Amino acid sequence: MSDLLALDFMRQALIAAVLVGLAAPLVGAFLVQRRMSLIGDGIGHVALAGVAVGILTGSMPVFTALIAAVAAAVGVELIRATGRTSGDIALAVMFYGGIALGVVLISKSTASSSNLTGYLFGAILTTSRTDIVVFAILAVVVVGVTWVLRHRFFAVANDEEYARAVGLPVMGYNIALSVLTAVTVVVSMRVVGLLLITALMIIPNATAQLVSRSFRSSLAWASLIGLASSVSGVIASFYAETPSGGTIVLLAIGTFLVVSIVSGLVTRARRAAHDRAERHEHEHGPVCGHQAIPHGGHVDYLHDGHRHAPHADHYDEHDAQAHPAPQDTQEVSR
Amino acid sequence: MRVNAPPLISLHSASFGYAERRVVDGVTLSQGPGEVIALLGPNGSGKTTLVKGLLGLSEHLGGEVALFGTPLEQFHDKPRIGYVPQRHSLSASVRATVREIVEIGRLPLRPWWRPANATDSAVVDEALDAVGLRDREREDVAALSGGQQRRVLIARALAAQPDVLVMDEPTAGVDIANQRILAQVLATLAARGTSMLIVTHELAALRDVVTRIVCMDGGHVDFDGSPADYQLGHRGHEPGGGHHHGSPGSVGRSDGLAAIVTDTLPSREAQS
Structure with missing residues (x-):
């Protein structure tokens, strides 16, 4: 482990892994709650078009990807807000238009195909130092904003109608969450890759749902599992010489499978030991007379x-x- | 304190609807402090649209609407209206405890950057006590029965310390035993002077709580009076007897059918 930390690029990779491992599941929790688990994938498709424009024009692909992803994120919420059934098709056009444009533009540039693979599936070890600094700042902002607004995101996702009735700016929070998703996608692009990032946003949350009893604790578990998968994935990918993104996601899925089997057994054991009281319609309370x-x-x-x-x-x-x-x-x- | 206080809710030939389609038309109604109004009427009569109009969830299409003396369009102190929506189940997409749901009620009262403080927590405790769910505050809401979930939603509304509770079908789809508990909760709130506007089909369950009854049909109010008058006035609802509405804008149901539908309520009440 110490020889690993002696390597400059591995230190960078591990810092990136920590930040992405925390940010992705934290933002993903609210996407799961809103039943929009796959939206990050669509935004990632559009981000690829941004990457391509960056490569083609010689500017920083990170910034062009960020602009494309944020624009797509705002678009998603505006389309959703119209509430039309055709909104679904509009999203499909936008997402696949994005990835198609990205592939076509990159083929016209001098970039090699391994460069494209790096963006799609993650290639943390080949990421430049400037990019890492930009990613780190963005990731800290994402984690901070999500943490401060977590109760409000929870409230809006839990019951949008109620939130609107009591005067919470529902549209504002939805756009904020969508933009945070876009930034997370771009930040994670070099670690996990545009095609795999949604897995790191969603799977740790699926695992956390199995072990937690409140939303608060599920947020903590999801971040912890995300962090562990991400860091161990980067380390494993170094020794096994595998792509970091795929390794991280496979570890996250492995954790999910193990936890779901164990929690299934525990639930069954508990149910067997669980002694239900006789059926009665009376409900106990402070004034019911029972001690x-x-x-x-x-x-x-x-x-x-x-x-x-x-x-x-x-x-x-x-x-x-x-x-x-x-x-x-x-x-x-x- | 509020001797000359304006009515909580006041409507004058108000219309509400969606996308220019008038569902509620020309309703005049006023609710004073301490009143518990049951809003009755057949499905599609506009009860829910009326309630949603007060909350800004359906469009205000005409007439005058004032909340606490402020015209609807200028009213921004929305947490003063405690909304209990009609929900048959709480979202089960993620884990959420009873307490976490009730804590949502406090959010609109503080700026986004301020965390909850001791007062918030004490008010949430009180709201949970008021609906008798304090002992289940750490349960996953999805594990609770329909009636208990309805009480969670009432507690969420109470947590904002509203001046009037607006409930949409609180007893719908709840079994008799839980309806009784729910009615007890509402009776306790009424005894504390909580004003309520309750959209309901099941007047029987709430008979002892309600101080006034308003009936809607085809987007209009066709009865407004005391529960005692309702028993008598209701006779006027027999086919052909005393119905004066039936504007072309109404849903197009004949008076006779509407009367039959509304008639089922008191007869069920008589049985119980």
Whole structure:
């Protein structure tokens, strides 16, 4: 590991991996919530046209890609806001127009085909130092803005109609999220590649959904899993001499598969151990008359000599083994 | 405090609709503080469009509309209206706890850069207590029953500390036991002086809560009075008896059919 860090380009690659690994799942969480998981892919297609223009005109492909991606992101939200059924087709035209234009323009330039592959699938080890600095600044901005606005993005994605009714600027937040997606796509273009970035935005979130019980904790898990996949992917790709993007995504998918199998087994075991209380229509509450016993982060209610613990939409029998009663309520539980 | 306070909601021959299509036409209505109004009417009579018009979710196409004395177009203090939308299920695309959903209600009250403080948290606690869901605040909302989810939405609206609650079909699709709990929650709120405008089909469940009944049909109000008057006045809804609307703009349903549809309500009430 220390020999790895001694290499200048590996240090750069690892910094980029950390930033992309954090930013992509964080932004992706809200795309999953809005059921727009694949939108990053479409924006990536348009970004390729921007890259091509940059290569052809000799300017920095990062900036032209950024302009194309942000324009596409705003376009996506404006098309969605019209609410027409033809909006779907308009998006398809825009996305495939983007990638087609990109491929045609690049073929007219002097760039080699390996250059194109680098943008499509990621080639962190061949990225210039200036590009890395630009990516780092953008990634920090993306993470910061997303973090500050996370409650609002959550609210708007959760119930757009309600958000509008209480006066939140729904359109503004949707465009902001879309632009953050575009910036993330461009920032990640050299690490994971335009065709694979959506995987890093979505898959860590799919894994996080399996292990978390709240949106807050799912954000933390997704970022952690994204970070781990991204860093270990870059390291593995160095030793195995594989492309970084594909390696990162395969690791993220591997994590998802392992976690989903384990969580499936745990859920099954829990269900078997889970003792549901008798069916009753009464709902316990502060004024219901049944003695409330707060413990272990929840409240049990003493009901005809046994304890009811709220679970999902019903009550469980109190599980004395899982939640040993605290001293002061020992008498009650006996 | 508000002896001369203007009505919470005041409509004068107001029209609402979508894309120039008038769904609600010429409605005059005023809600004072402390009133709990049930807005009844058959499907398609314009109840939801009327409510959405107040929230800026459907278009205001004519007449005068004022909220807390301010004309609708100049009214920007939107969190004062606590909206409980008609939702049959909360989004299950990602995990979200009951508390996280209720916390959304606080967002419009603070600028985007300010994190939640102790007051926000205390008000959320109160809102959860008011609907009896404090003990389930860490549950995934998707795991709750339909009635419990409806109470989560009520708590979200309460978290904004609104001056009037506007609810769209809070009891629709909720089983009888949960309807009773919901009615208790609404009764407790009413006893605390909360003003409410409740769009509903199930008057029976809310009989003890409601202080006034407004009936809509074909985009017009055709009854506005006390629950007692409703029982009597309702007789005038028999086919051919006392219906005066039926403008060409109405949905085109005959009075007779509309009367039959609205008639199902009190008879069900009589049975229960």
